[in-house]
Amino acid sequence: MRNGFKIISFFIDPGAIQPFVQNAGFQSGLLQTIVDDRWSETNRDVYAFWPRLSTLYNLNNNQPSTWWLRNGSFLRLKQVDLGYTLPNLKKVAIKSSRLYFSATNLFVISKFKMWDVEMGGNGLGYPVQSIYSLGLQVNL
Template identity: 50%
Template sequence: MKSHGFELAADYNKYFNKDFWATIRGTFTFAKNKATVYEEPNYPKDTYYRSRIGYPWNTMWGLLAERLFIDEDDVLNSPKQFGDYMAGDIKYRDINNDGVINDNDLVPMGYPTEPEVNYGFGFTVGYKDFDISAFFSGIARTSFMINPANITPFITNGNKVSGLLDVVAKDHWSEENRNPYAFFPRLSTSQISNNNRNSTWWLRNGSFFKLSSLEIGYEPKGKWVKQKLLIEGFRLYASGSNLFKISKFKMWDAEMKGEGMGYPLQRVFNLGLQLSF
């Protein structure tokens, strides 16, 4: 495997006068790799697209999804796929034109599952007895695959029946909504193996930018603190974390990646008082 990249970090501190000061900091990391050797068959030229050599180590491979099957004629006039499938299930592209959809049709998809870009920047500004600090962070050049098996509703697992995500309820294929580009294929009371394959149907951009933390504080420095309160000092603050996120992926928190039924990161708020004796 061959890897390359770089990392940048910067800090800036400045006292403008006795009452006003600021600190700014930031980091940026880019890292990329590609496989130079891989234990695989010696693919002929017409199927060399199957080779993992030259791609990042954590590249996802899957099928190219065209749309959902429109009707029974569409199913009968298309290459053979997986298990029992029908109108409303995902239709895949026959890459090698052999009339069968299988592992010979797998292609590289999207960016690697690990982000190639990580970055963060923040600041702290103080004026007299007040201060405010914030830190922003993000990742880019990364993709993830929605796990359809985990978000398929009405599937019994032991004594539990899986729930129904709002996005699935609003945008799935049905007899009343025969949209070949609906987000979710037809619903069933059992898993449909044809639809649970890694494919571009479930591929999503995993990049995001977020306000990781924000804190506002008040710390008086006058002599009155010790004289009237009989303590060396105190600091009153309010803080929050995971306050907002910007992402092209809107169905659920992008940091959860493909697990739409998972427990999302919480937005947390705190009020605090620090005392010095």
């Protein structure tokens, strides 16, 4: 604590995570993402996410392979607490008081953009929520 201020933060970096995203886009409604990152005559990128997109059943897009593994590493600011202890207010019969702000899941840095990798699975779950709290603690 310095000059009445107190800051506590908690970051998480789980290291190597590799989500398996085979067919995940179709299941979670990421159709625009799929269309934008596919191999085609006009987009001859050999590293396009979808090797061959078709309206018909296509075995190539359903074969288990390391092709469907993606780098899911991330850094998340999981928790931060900021507090300020107000100066002595004995003149107004207050022993102590503290103003604080608390937040959970403020931001995440990751190259994986299909879904929040901390959700796990294939992106179909409820997303990780951010929570913000602001308060005043007064002791009379």
